[in-house]
Amino acid sequence: PPHLVYRDHQLVMEDVALASLARAHGTPLFAYSKAAILDALAAYQRGLAGRPHLICYAMKANSSLAILQVLVRAGCGLDIVSGGELERALAVGCDPERIIFSGVGKTRSEMRHALQVGIGCFNVESEAELEVLDEVACDMGLRAPVSIRVNPNVDAKTHPYISTGLKGNKFGIAHERVVQTYLRAAACKGLRVAGIDCHIGSQITETGPYLDAMDRVLELVDAIEAAGVPLEHIDFGGGLGIDYAGDTPPSADALWRQLLERIDARGHGHRKICIEPGRSLVGNAGVCLTEVLYLKPGDQKNFLIVDAAMNDLPRPAMYEAYHRIVPVQPRDEPGLVWDVVGPVCESGDWLGRDRKLAVKPGDLLAVLSAGAYCMSMASNYNTRGRAMEVLVDGDQALVIRQRESAQDQFRMEQLLP
Ligand code: LLP
16 A cells, blocks of 8 residues: 555554554554545546546545545545434534435435535435435425436446445436436425436446446436436446455546546536545555454464454455455564454454464554545444544654543443432
8 A cells, every 4th residue: 555665674654653653552553644545535636637526535434533634625525324424524614515415214304404504415315215305305495405326237346245236236226217206306396406326336446337337327317308307417426446455446547537538428528527435535545553462373273363353343254355464563584374363252353364474472463454444334342442543644643533441432321220
């Protein structure tokens, strides 16, 4: 990943030695490079330069307030999926008009709050939701800006759990029903049709599925407008992958050069483009630092027990995801092959399998590509406090989240009288 190098046998993020961070703050610890985040954003900004566009960071990838501030100050809007994420967006001072509300299960009260503050667009996922949103907006005497999420039925060729653009899943409205749904939306007093959106999946590493999806969406745009419903913007979702294990996704600017060619070729060059990238903005900007607790060599497997676990970094347990694991201060010795596991009482609690590492108890390891969908999916399982987070900027390291204590965790609970 960018902004992460070995200097004098020390893993360094920007100009901060990660060992010194771990010494100062303990482990597990997430560290993020601000420069890496801004570089990732710059690739999208280059790709969309000269076009009316809005980059709405999908905060589900990492919703820490300081990370949101970095991206909002650099010009991003935000893509949210809950009332809680709306509160985060408002807490960092995001202009409500630059907020997009996605998700299949918005509640009436979430809709009300979002309407009150005047968000930019509701990405609606079903006809039933459209009806409820119309009702809520009419009650408030407002018109809700809407976009309908269409399901382009393309295979994003990614893990089934994070593939969303195929017919058999819960997201979006089927191709065949899109035009009639738009006609219905256009007739609602509480709605104002603003755009169209799609999102075909996550950790996509090929350009093909994106181009196919764009073709389908543009066909729909033509059909919807031919039916008399004008659209202002096309929201093309997120999903661009990152390099976890030698993956080679296109760069954001290369991808958008190709997508814009399609858009122009079909005469839609004037249209405002919105996107909702998450992982590709923050994923490779972050690492999780963890300390080796115990070595447990065995007949069949060697286990390396570290102090980070599935509650901190759920992706391996949930998706069998691969994250590189590297020593923070490498030893000049031949290594052994280890399964890197955490302290949680589950066989599924592993961070990496069959990794060759030369380590001793007390050594520090860095789990790479941990900026996206790690901290934001962390839990308190086994009453483990969530990790501390630090933002690295040049030679500075700012604590952006304190370590969670046991008291923090049971603050909301009530002892019996
Ligand atoms: N927009 C919508 C409507 C989404 O559902 C998502 C992600 C995004 C944007 C952002 O996608 P990204 O650019 O980050 O791929 N927890 C999984 C990933 C779940 C993605 C869910 N939706 C993982 O750890 O791989």
